[in-house]
Amino acid sequence: xxxxxxxxxxxxSYGLVLSLIAAGFAIVFTSTGVLNFAHGSVVxxxxxxxxxxxxxxxxxxxxLVGMAGSALVGVAINALLVxxxxxxxxxxxxxxxxxxxxxxLTELTRRxxxxxxxxGAPWGASxxxxxxxxxxxxxxxxxxxxxxAFAGLWYLFARxxxxxxxxxxxxxxxxxxxxxxxxxxxxxxxxxxAGVLAAVAGVFLTSFPxxxxxxxxxxxxxxxxxxxxxxxFDSVPGAVVGGLVIGLxxxxxxxxxxxxxxFVGTGFGEVAPYVVMIVVLLVRPSGLLGSKEAVRV
Amino acid sequence: xxxLRGNPWPxxxxxxxxxLVALALPLALSDFWLQTGLFVMAAAIGAVGLTLLVxxxxxxxxxxxxxxxxGAYVYAWSTGEATSTVGxxxxxxxxxxxxxxxxxxxxxxxxxPVAGRLRGIYLGLATLGLVFxxxxxxxxxxxxxxxxTGRSVESFALGGFSFSNxxxxxxxxxxxxxxxLHRLWYLFLVLALAACWLAGNLRSGRTxxxxxxxxxxxxxxxxxxxGVARAKASVFVVSSAYAGVAGAMLALAYGRVAPDVFxxxxxxxxxxxxxxxxxxxVGGAVVGALFVxxxxxxxxxxxxxxxxxxxxxxxxxxxxxxxxxxYGLAIIAVLLFLRGGLAGAARRLRHGSAPGAPPSAPxxxxxxxxxxxxxxxxxxxPARSKxxxx
Numbered sequence: 310x311x312x313x314x315x316x317x318x319x320x321x322s323y324g325l326v327l328s329l330i331a332a333g334f335a336i337v338f339t340s341t342g343v344l345n346f347a348h349g350s351v352v353x354x355x356x357x358x359x360x361x362x363x364x365x366x367x368x369x370x371x372x373l374v375g376m377a378g379s380a381l382v383g384v385a386i387n388a389l390l391v392x393x394x395x396x397x398x399x400x401x402x403x404x405x406x407x408x409x410x411x412x413x414l415t416e417l418t419r420r421x422x423x424x425x426x427x428x429g430a431p432w433g434a435s436x437x438x439x440x441x442x443x444x445x446x447x448x449x450x451x452x453x454x455x456x457x458a459f460a461g462l463w464y465l466f467a468r469x470x471x472x473x474x475x476x477x478x479x480x481x482x483x484x485x486x487x488x489x490x491x492x493x494x495x496x497x498x499x500x501x502x503a504g505v506l507a508a509v510a511g512v513f514l515t516s517f518p519x520x521x522x523x524x525x526x527x528x529x530x531x532x533x534x535x536x537x538x539x540x541x542f543d544s545v546p547g548a549v550v551g552g553l554v555i556g557l558x559x560x561x562x563x564x565x566x567x568x569x570x571x572f573v574g575t576g577f578g579e580v581a582p583y584v585v586m587i588v589v590l591l592v593r594p595s596g597l598l599g600s601k602e603a604v605r606v
Numbered sequence: 607x608x609x610l611r612g613n614p615w616p617x618x619x620x621x622x623x624x625x626l627v628a629l630a631l632p633l634a635l636s637d638f639w640l641q642t643g644l645f646v647m648a649a650a651i652g653a654v655g656l657t658l659l660v661x662x663x664x665x666x667x668x669x670x671x672x673x674x675x676x677g678a679y680v681y682a683w684s685t686g687e688a689t690s691t692v693g694x695x696x697x698x699x700x701x702x703x704x705x706x707x708x709x710x711x712x713x714x715x716x717x718x719p720v721a722g723r724l725r726g727i728y729l730g731l732a733t734l735g736l737v738f739x740x741x742x743x744x745x746x747x748x749x750x751x752x753x754x755t756g757r758s759v760e761s762f763a764l765g766g767f768s769f770s771n772x773x774x775x776x777x778x779x780x781x782x783x784x785x786x787l788h789r790l791w792y793l794f795l796v797l798a799l800a801a802c803w804l805a806g807n808l809r810s811g812r813t814x815x816x817x818x819x820x821x822x823x824x825x826x827x828x829x830x831x832x833g834v835a836r837a838k839a840s841v842f843v844v845s846s847a848y849a850g851v852a853g854a855m856l857a858l859a860y861g862r863v864a865p866d867v868f869x870x871x872x873x874x875x876x877x878x879x880x881x882x883x884x885x886x887x888v889g890g891a892v893v894g895a896l897f898v899x900x901x902x903x904x905x906x907x908x909x910x911x912x913x914x915x916x917x918x919x920x921x922x923x924x925x926x927x928x929x930x931x932x933y934g935l936a937i938i939a940v941l942l943f944l945r946g947g948l949a950g951a952a953r954r955l956r957h958g959s960a961p962g963a964p965p966s967a968p969x970x971x972x973x974x975x976x977x978x979x980x981x982x983x984x985x986x987x988p989a990r991s992k993x994x995x996x
Binding site for chain 1: 660666720723724725726727728730731732734735736738739741742743745746747874877878881885923927930931933934935936937938941942943944945946
């Protein structure tokens with residue numbers, strides 16, 4: 310029972326980190342219609358900046374720099390590349406992001422090399438105990454920060470002019486533009502927000518129990534794609550639900566690998582999120598909370 | 607069609623010259639270039655299959671490598687002899703090649719209910735799942751696949767003539783000894799030409815028009831009497847069969863199959879090939895395959911003579927890093943500056959028109975297959991007016 314509880318807590322806290330990344334996918338998609346394959350590299354970039362800067366600046370200032378850097382890169386990708394695509398459609402944009410991802414990831418991999426950079430996070434490798442169950446402090450902080458972040462996002466989208474403008478732009482671009490909402494500004498805000506969330510998620514993905522900043526982090530950010538798709542392409546609450554489902558699934562499948570091995574083979578934990586995603590898509594083609602795509606005849 | 611396409615002779619003569627050059631190349635090339643050529647031809651067949659699926663029929667797939675993997679392993683298993691560690695059926699290689707295409711096609715058909723239900727990017731991401739699932743199976747079904755390390759592949763043979771270094775042991779044409787690589791070159795060339803010819807005919811025939819109609823509007827296609835589900839299933843079957851053959855050819859070219867060959871990167875590479883070449887264009891897919899496959903190999907081979915590259919491990923810009931960055935930058939540059947990819951650029955050159963206004967292409971036009979969304983600004987933005995629907 311304790312073991313089960315530990316796996317559940319582990320899964321939920323990991324799921325919350327995934328949902329930060331998934332929300333980044335969702336926000337970029339709703340604000341500009343881009344399937345951001347470079348998001349994993351942006352996550353890595355944020356963590357890398359923190360890891361490189363913390364010896365001189367200290368952890369918190371370097372976290373701020375990491376967030377700003379990731380946001381800036383996102384905004385620059387949108388302003389310099391996405392808006393100048395020769396064929397403006399979602400397919401070419403997705404491939405463009407693959408190209409950006411290759412460049413960014415290769416450069417970061419080259420800089421990091423074989424070393425595993427540490428983050429210097431104040432919670433270090435400490436552990437919090439809840440009765441019999443223990444959880445890394447980093448994960449507890451991550452859960453708290455994620456809840457605060459999503460509360461902030463809710464406030465932004467529900468209560469501020471900027472957020473409401475972003476929703477209007479996503480719902481109907483031309484009309485929103487006629488109503489005086491500047492689409493370039495809402496798009497830039499979306500990319501910046503996604504970058505900030507990515508940097509925060511990157512820090513949590515690379516601090517304890519993970520060994521540190523290594524290029525594979527960009528790949529584990531890929532695990533957020535099923536979370537995003539499962540929740541629904543254009544839904545931030547969906548990203549939370551999707552993240553939790555995927556986090557739980559992979560924690561439980563990995564945790565009980567010994568018992569499951571006879572049926573599904575080894576290493577199923579990496580595949581399970583995608584299986585869940587395909588099954589959910591078959592039942593609900595627009596994800597759990599996504600809005601149905603209207604078909605215009 | 608010929609009266610719509612204008613004078614077909616320059617194209618035919620050009621094609622003939624290219625084929626003659628390809629036939630003569632093994633006489634002159636070194637083993638490195640022959641090997642590169644084999645990989646290019648194998649990738650080209652996969653890319654042509656994918657361009658039918660994504661470019662012509664508008665069904666985004668990130669799972670092409672999964673189908674290629676199935677083809678490769680079916681070939682390896684069906685032609686391989688059973689040993690103590692891995693099974694094998696010991697069938698003749700030709701049967702193995704056909705089986706690779708058939709099994710891949712069947713898996714494609716099995717996947718088509720999913721494809722029928724999902725659209726655009728959702729479909730692309732569901733096929734992304736396929737790559738991971740297939741990879742998982744390859745690693746775990748080790749009595750057939752050899753697990754992580756993979757298994758070796760029997761060389762191709764046809765009626766006692768082996769496409770390897772032996773049997774006949776010595777074969778020379780015009781003073782050049784024809785070894786396994788030379789022999790495979792001709793086998794691959796025949797397969798690649800057949801694949802391109804078939805794809806071109808499919809694309810401009812009744813089937814291809816139905817696919818293009820489904821891409822442009824499923825509702826309109828259904829109203830015209832096209833069975834949408836059937837059309838989607840058929841394009842998945844055809845494209846998977848192409849991927850299966852490509853996989854079997856890759857297995858032959860490597861002489862070995864392993865799960866890592868068919869990773870997500872391979873799927874992405876296939877997609878990049880067809881986008882660089884121009885969606886929906888068969889020739890573009892071949893050129894894209896040439897670029898994507900040959901670039902890293904060539905940069906790695908000649909890194910010693912390129913002054914700006916450092917030796918691997920020295921911390922500088924080593925060849926594999928450089929080729930990845932060039933590769934990424936090339937993708938970005940083509941997407942930013944070449945409308946319709948290389949094929950679109952070639953078409954504009956032929957018609958001598960301004961870059962902003964490409965003439966409507968013959969046959970199904972490669973355009974906007976994936977989504978109704980515009981990009982860079984929210985859906986339905988002003989960018990829509992830039993489209994050139996014929």
